[in-house]
Amino acid sequence: MRKYSHDTIVRVRLRHRPGQFAHLAAAIADAHSLVGEISTVSIGENDTIRDVTIETDDEAHTARVLDVIRALPEIELISTTDRVFEAHRGGKLHTTSRSKIENLSDLRYIYTPGVARVALALQRDPDLAWDFTGIATSVGIFTNGTRVLGLGNIGPLASLPVMEGKAALYDRFAGVSATPILINTLDPAEFIETVLRTSTGFGGIHLEDIRMPDCFRIEEELAARLPKPVMHDDQWGTATVALAAILNACKLTGVDFKSSRVGQIGLGAAGSAIARTALSYGAREVLVSDLSIEACDRMRTFGASITDMATIMREADIVVATTGRPGLIRPDMVRRGQVIFALSNPDAEINPDVAVAAGAAYAGDGRSINNALAFPGIFRGALDVRASKITPEMRLAAAEAIAAHAEPGDLVPNPLDLRVHSAVRRAVSDMAREQGLANTAKLV
Secondary structure, three states, X not given: OOOOOEEEEEEEEEEOOOOHHHHXXXXXXXXXXXXXXXXXXXXXXXXXXXXXXXXXXXXXXXHHHHHHHHOOOOEEEEEEEEHHHHHHOOOOOOOOOOOOOOOHHHHHHHOOOOHHHHHHHHHHOHHHHHHHOHHHHEEEEEEOOOOEOOOEOOOHHHHHHHHHHHHHHHHHHHOOEEEEEEOOOOOHHHHHHHHHHHOOOOOEEEEOOOOOOHHHHHHHHHHHHOOOOEEEHHHHHHHHHHHHHHHHHHXXXXXXXXXXXXXXXXXXXXXXXXXXXXXXXXXXXXXXXXXXXXXXXXXXXXXXXXXXXXXXXXXXXXXXXXXOOOOOOOHHHOOOOOEEEEOOOOOOOOOXXXXXXXXXXXXXXXXXXXXXXXXXXXXXXXXXXXXXXXXXXXXXXXXXXXXXXXXXXXXXXXXXXXXXXXXXXXXXXHHHHHOOOOOOOOOO
């Protein structure tokens, strides 16, 4: 199935002739594009101006469709607007105040001279910052832009739109104030030191889009040195939502996860975390394969069984692939009754329809796995109880909460359902209390 990922608004003037819009729609379809939203801008005596959204594969496809529209008689292409770029114009973030500033007394209370009393109180007792600053609901999103989405090392500045997007989701889904911090270094030690020196004003540390294997070292060292929640979302946000989806797929197919062999093909950041999460949740055995000997050796230390892809496809009851290699899994490799998740975007290792036709009991792709279901609630739950860290058990509790809120027949809930994020928040904070991690955070 073709994936249309580029939305462009075309503003057109159509002469008042019967069938003019039909001609436009047919031309768009003949150019292998889709017609999306349609809105009327104005209606005149001789013509109508309309905005029409066209959906295309990429920029080159868009250019071809626009050439077709320009060639249509009695239809004038007035302008084009890229919906994605318009959504980012001016940035997606703006810092606002929670305090009213309407008269001089407001100014005296929130700034000088009144603020000095609060500053001195925090000097005497730094723990008071959780009550009298925004630390209790704040997260720093740290990146060096070395592995952004599927784009690779595009650098910290180019990664900023992604970080702003994460911050917007934090605010919308969990009421967390998140600040992108761009670190311009390829040296893991420098990255770690920068986070340590700038982390004081944040209640939690969100790591994002950092290349392998640096991401492992950075997260592990920061988690060990900072008494506050630290999480690399590309690993654990993905793994948490993947587990939720797998649990619901097992429910739909009657597969018992804890009696199953789970196979993980590809041990990048997400794949390694998914395998470790399967181990933590109690799968009977976790088989892993990767071309990197170092990646395999690392997973062996966590209890995974190292094998090859052929063995995984032959023996695993649940197969997860995160290799970035479209078509890697052939239909003849599918074992009847398997649950398969081919998660590489934009093109999966095997199309879900093809996998089911080959005998899979269930198959899904990367469209099912949206990190936005996990990270806002996980961090907010940890911040609510001032947990000193985010544990595997807290993430597993989050996965169960996500799975429980999916509609019947669905793998995961709609990320826009705020009840899901509240449930994740509660599950994480409850688990932190159960583990004795509540109210133990100390500012650094």
